[in-house]
Amino acid sequence: MSTLIESAPGYRARHTLPLRVEALRQLRRRRTLAMGAVLAVLPFVLIVAFAIGGTPGGEGDDRLSLMDTATASGANFAATCLFVSAGFLLVVPVALFCGDTVASEASWSSLRYLLAAPVPRTRLLWSKLAVALAMSAAAMVLLPLVALAAGTAAYGWGPLELPTGGSLATADTVPRLALIVAFIFVSQLVTAALAFWLSTKTDAPLGAVGGAVGLTIIGNVLDAVTALGSWREFLPAHWQFAWADALQPQMEWGGMVKGTAVSVTCAVVLFALAFRGFSRKDIVS
Numbered sequence: 001m002s003t004l005i006e007s008a009p010g011y012r013a014r015h016t017l018p019l020r021v022e023a024l025r026q027l028r029r030r031r032t033l034a035m036g037a038v039l040a041v042l043p044f045v046l047i048v049a050f051a052i053g054g055t056p057g058g059e060g061d062d063r064l065s066l067m068d069t070a071t072a073s074g075a076n077f078a079a080t081c082l083f084v085s086a087g088f089l090l091v092v093p094v095a096l097f098c099g100d101t102v103a104s105e106a107s108w109s110s111l112r113y114l115l116a117a118p119v120p121r122t123r124l125l126w127s128k129l130a131v132a133l134a135m136s137a138a139a140m141v142l143l144p145l146v147a148l149a150a151g152t153a154a155y156g157w158g159p160l161e162l163p164t165g166g167s168l169a170t171a172d173t174v175p176r177l178a179l180i181v182a183f184i185f186v187s188q189l190v191t192a193a194l195a196f197w198l199s200t201k202t203d204a205p206l207g208a209v210g211g212a213v214g215l216t217i218i219g220n221v222l223d224a225v226t227a228l229g230s231w232r233e234f235l236p237a238h239w240q241f242a243w244a245d246a247l248q249p250q251m252e253w254g255g256m257v258k259g260t261a262v263s264v265t266c267a268v269v270l271f272a273l274a275f276r277g278f279s280r281k282d283i284v285s
Contacts, residue, residue: 018127019127019130019131022127022128022131023131023134023135026097026131026132026135027135031096031100032097032135035092035093035096035139036139036142038089039089039093039139039142039143039146040142040143040146042081042085042089042143042146042147043077043081043143043146043147043150043151044150046070046077046080046081046084047077047150047151047154050070050071066079066080066083066163066247067080067083067084068163069161069162069163071154071155072155072158072160072161073151073152073155073156073157073158073159073160073161074147074148074149074150074151074152074153074154074155074156074157074158075148075151075157075158075159075160075168075173075174075177076151076155076160076161077147077148077150077151077154077155078144078147078148078151078177079160079177079180079247080147081143081144081147081151082143082144082147082177082180082181082184082243083241085143086184086240086241086243087220087240087241088217090139090140090143090184090188091188091191091213091216092213093135093136093139094136094139094188094191094192094195094212095191095192095194095195095208095209095212095213095216096195096209097132097133097135097136097139097192098129098132098133098136098191098192098193098195098196098199098212099195099196099198099199099205099208099209099211099212100132100199100205100208100209101128101129101132101196101199102124102125102128102196102199102200102278103198103199103200103202103203103204103205103207103208104205106202106203107203107204107205121278121279122275122279125200125274125275125278129196129271132192132196133192136185136188136192137185140181140184140185140188141181144177144180144181148177157170158170159173160172160173160176160177160247162247162248162249163247166249168247168249176246176247176251179243179246180243180246180247183242183243183246183256183259183260184240184243186259186260186263186264187236187239187240187242187259187260187263188263189263189264189266189267190216190219190236190263190266190267190270191212191213191216192267193266193267193268193269193270193271193274194211194212194215194216194270195208195209195211195212196270196271196274197270197271197273197274197277198211198212199274200274200277200278200281201277216237219235219236219237220237220240222235222237223235223237223238233258233262234262235262236259236262236263236266238259238262239255239256239258239259239262239263240259242255242256242258242259243256
């Protein structure tokens with residue numbers, strides 16, 4: 001059957017399930033619009049919280065953090081929004097977009113019809129994965145962009161004040177923030193790969209999304225177990241805040257390079273497992 005299809009006049013496997021069509025389908029879904037709204041509203045919620053609660057920073061707490069300089073400038077406010085959301089909030093859209101890829105089609109009983117269209121299995125996965133990663137990246141960019149605009153309107157534009165003292169030149173602020181966003185996206189590739197792999201294993205989208213979020217939380221818990229010592233360096237969660245090294249007068253690359261290596265390695269393995277398992281799976285839904 002596949003031989004007859006491949007030899008059919010005009011049939012090209014690479015032309016099936018175009019990225020544009022898949023992207024439009026996903027953009028029109030309610031969960032996409034809801035997630036975008038949540039990320040866009042968060043900066044305004046923090047601005048209101050700072051207006052009600054006064055200058056950020058706890059009394060009697062000698063530890064310095066980005067929260068202490070959140071209202072120094074729009075750039076500081078954007079960095080603070082990334083700081084408070086990178087550990088969990090930004091995990092959710094990545095898990096949602098990647099975990100809802102194949103499992104949602106299976107839950108709608110449309111997966112077998114897509115493959116009978118015919119869309120090659122590898123083509124189906126690549127199209128859905130590419131769109132899911134693109135939407136995850138858009139979510140990563142949306143939050144700091146809105147935060148930068150809202151923070152600049154509320155607190156003015158200026159250099160990024162560092163919690164430990166000193167500041168970054170205004171010309172270096174946006175490139176450093178862009179680097180931080182890029183690293184956060186790379187560090188979330190493990191969650192994306194987990195969600196995508198689980199999506200090829202189950203017909204329940206919430207199971208894939210919840211499983212990826214749950215395993216990410218477990219990774220964070222394990223990283224907090226100091227008794228593990230140097231073994232924690234093999235956990236992607238151990239490096240999730242290595243981007244703080246970009247907020248130094250002289251930027252340090254060591255932590256971000258190690259974190260990137262661990263995240264990319266784990267993600268590649270999980271993506272490979274997803275493609276391998278799905279290529280041999282019996283599709284009945």
